[in-house]
Amino acid sequence: MQITRQTEYAIRTLLELSRVPFGKLLQTRVISERQGIPEVFLTKTVQVLALAGLVQTQRGTQGGVKLAVPGDQITLADIITAIEGTLAINICLAENYSCPNMATCKVHQVFRRAQEAMLSELNSVTLSDLVETEKMQVSLENE
Amino acid sequence: MQITRQTEYAIRTLLELSRVPFGKLLQTRVISERQGIPEVFLTKTVQVLALAGLVQTQRGTQGGVKLAVPGDQITLADIITAIEGTLAINICLAENYSCPNMATCKVHQVFRRAQEAMLSELNSVTLSDLVETEKMQVSLENE
DNA sequence: GATAAATAAGATATAATTAGTCCACTATCC
DNA sequence: GGATAGTGGACTAATTATATCTTATTTATC
Ligand code: SF4
Ligand code: SF4
Secondary structure (H helix, E strand, O other), rough: OOOOOHHHHHHHHHHHHOOOOOOOOEEEHHHHHHHOOOHHHHHHHHHHHHHHHOEEEOOOOOOOOEEEEOHHHHHHHHHHHHOOOOOOHHHHHHHHHHOOOOOOOOHHHHHHHHHHHHHHHOOOOEEEHHHHHHHHHHHHHHH | OOOOOOHHHHHHHHHHHHOOOOOOOOHHHHHHHHOOOHHHHHHHHHHHHHHHHEEEEEEEOOOEEEEEOOHHHOOOHHHHHHOOOOOOHHHHHHOOOOOOOOOHHHHHHHHHHHHHHHHHHOOEHHHHHHHHHHHHHHHHHHH
């Protein structure tokens, strides 16, 4: 009942990308150093994010990774889903699984409500929200 | 990001126990048959539930398993916690883990809110609620 | 007290998932 | 053409989940 390390890595990666001007490339090496993420593993994670359409990559000198869409269009739920697939807190909430009890099972319904409550929180915050707050804090500290 | 099979087994086991009069013993064998749970594995699960104080076991002839407290005092969250330990959707929400960013990390805070939203749903329903509904359905069908 | 019924405990086995590495390759910029 | 940076696939290691087996221990009942 926990997100995986890789998902954490993905979140922190996207946060790093959100901290630079939109469109600017960062190398996975830089991200891995700043965030303490195993470098080779991070490249794998970035590929998944790219496949999910959250980042774009560019090879070669001066290459790197950038956000595919502005940070205010990416929520925490998007990131989790990109790495782990559709979120389901119980097996019967995942696609193409059918428990015989599903039609009447009250537990199933409670799980669905619980999951929706969680998702609604995770969907309510975008990358921009997360880094905006940081910027405000910095500017307050400088006053 | 899913509860384990064992947790599902635990829920279904406690539901079975809630369906009989409070204090009545059921054998793990009976429960495993009714719910299609591997029998030997179920005994392990029952032991965990007993350790958590949700059920009481009795050995010997006419022995079995029963609820340790009435069904209206056991929520879904209790059961999940009993099997999986304190629920934490991210590593930094678990006890005795400290990420360097924890103090200021906005993501951490969002995760906490998301988790609380989920927990509040899972805590809002007791075993009694779940089987009461069943009984009402049965009586409606008999009308 | 013998016996059969029932769980307890612990070791062990198997499978699945997660985490991470290695290496040869391709694209890009200069 | 050389340096740089991501790609893709195979591979390994570690951890967790799932399950079984075996031997004890408890207890009602005859
Ligand atoms: S018993 Fe209910 S909660 Fe469990 S898997 Fe089936 S539908 Fe889902
Ligand atoms: S970076 Fe934030 S969300 Fe991630 S582990 Fe640390 S405190 Fe938690």
